Amino acid sequence: MIDEIKNIFKLDFPWQTQDPFLFCVYHLDxxxxxxxxxxxxxxxxxxxxxxxFTVKDGWRMYHGTTIPxxxxxxxxxxxxxxxxxxxxxxxxxxxxxxxxxxxxxxxxMTAGSGVQHSEMFPxxxxxxxxxxxxxxxxxxxxxxxxxxxxxxxMLWHEDIPVLELDExxxxxxxxxxxxxxxxxxxxDSWAAENxxxxxxxxxxxxxxxxxTLPKAEKDTVxxxxxxxxxxIEFSGESIQLNHGIEVxxxxxxxxxxxxxxxxxxxxxxxxxxxxxxxxxPFVMNTDEELQxxxxxxxxxxxxxxxxxxxxxxxxxxxGRFAKYPDGTIVEK
Numbered sequence: 001m002i003d004e005i006k007n008i009f010k011l012d013f014p015w016q017t018q019d020p021f022l023f024c025v026y027h028l029d030x031x032x033x034x035x036x037x038x039x040x041x042x043x044x045x046x047x048x049x050x051x052x053f054t055v056k057d058g059w060r061m062y063h064g065t066t067i068p069x070x071x072x073x074x075x076x077x078x079x080x081x082x083x084x085x086x087x088x089x090x091x092x093x094x095x096x097x098x099x100x101x102x103x104x105x106x107x108x109m110t111a112g113s114g115v116q117h118s119e120m121f122p123x124x125x126x127x128x129x130x131x132x133x134x135x136x137x138x139x140x141x142x143x144x145x146x147x148x149x150x151x152x153x154m155l156w157h158e159d160i161p162v163l164e165l166d167e168x169x170x171x172x173x174x175x176x177x178x179x180x181x182x183x184x185x186x187x188d189s190w191a192a193e194n195x196x197x198x199x200x201x202x203x204x205x206x207x208x209x210x211x212t213l214p215k216a217e218k219d220t221v222x223x224x225x226x227x228x229x230x231x232i233e234f235s236g237e238s239i240q241l242n243h244g245i246e247v248x249x250x251x252x253x254x255x256x257x258x259x260x261x262x263x264x265x266x267x268x269x270x271x272x273x274x275x276x277x278x279x280x281p282f283v284m285n286t287d288e289e290l291q292x293x294x295x296x297x298x299x300x301x302x303x304x305x306x307x308x309x310x311x312x313x314x315x316x317x318x319g320r321f322a323k324y325p326d327g328t329i330v331e332k
Contacts, residue, residue: 004235004253007246011225013053016244018221019271020190020198022078022283023138026227026265030058031068031087031130034123038313039066041126059132064311068132069120071310074302075111076293077146077283079139079189081200082107083173087132088124088320092312093117094303097152099322100314104157106173110186112141114293114302115150120313135265137200139190142272143285148188154322155183156332167209175199175268178214190272198269205232205257205264213253213266222249222268229262 009016014025035041042057052061061068069090082089088102093109094116101107109117123130141148155173161180163170172182174191175198182200185191191198197220205211216222224245226232232239233256239245247253249268277284282293296302314321320332 004248004251005237005245006248008239009244011227011242011244015225017267018223018246019273019276020140020196020269021137021267022140022276022278023136024225024265024267025136026225027132027134027136029060029068029121029132031121031123031132032057032059033128034126034130036126036316037066038122038124038316040068040123064120067120067122067311067313069311070118071120072116072118072305072307073281074114074116074297075281076114076297076302078111078141079186080107080109080111081137081139081173082109082119083135083137083202085133085135085202087130087134088122089134090120090122090313091117091152092307093150093152094301094305095150095325096306097323097325098312098314099154100318100320101154101156101322102320104160105320106155106157106160107152108155108186108189109152110141110148110150110188112145112148112150112188114297116302116305118307118310118312120311122313122316124316137267138283139198140272140276140283141188142190143274145188145190146284146289151186151188152324153186154330156320158332159183165211168203168205168211170211171202173200173202175201177201190269196270199266201266203255203264203266205229205255205262207257207259207261210254210256213255215252216249216268217270218250220249220268220270222247222266224255225265225267227263227265229257230260231258232256232262232264233258
């Protein structure tokens, strides 16, 4: 194995990550036409509703029972970065904030001291299929930021730079790529400090094209996730589809696509290098802190749930929008 490659692994569900990242999952669901009530027009018979993670007819309901998605659930101690490449996500949370985003938008949410939110996938189209392609990435918070106030912000796709190169394109969601900067992340994020070199890039390499990734500092980790295409070549090594590669980010890395377009997600950053104690949606530094988080949620519900339903969705004809905890509404 060449020096630049530290590890090659198969992409499972979820994908394997490195510190400072905790979790990464890729959703690709070819949902059918909608039924006019934001659920699928097809029958739900034969599905394990409430826990439907088996791909049947090309899609899953996840924890949804009438609308696919993830009804109200808590988080503490880390951040979620949700990239909605195709389809839509309806957000609601215990702060009273809400939104609908999709078609390339990104939501960055700092759970901090604790928040409940729901993430539902409304099937808006009744005359055609509702394909969903979505990444959710969990970025850890250092101990100093575990109890910051919850916060969420939208990175609308109109504001996210897409760098057009001769043989590839780079969507810069976090960090920078060849002096092109992403929008600012949430303020208390590990990514908010430039010296941590956090980057999230979506790269599309054209047929028989290539891209050279910029060097990072020696102690920065970088993982490449190859999720669409046929094969890519990296310094003579052929990488098959649905594989991840942990690489030496301090060395120049050139990726070459084969006779099909290739798409990769890249996660990069300096490790936080702190103990991690996690249980489901809670991520702390010690087992005692973890138990305290669980107990506090049982007692307070992190402020309760202000919406009528745990699987809250927004009006069928509502466009992309964000409603923030202070009442500010942004329509797109």
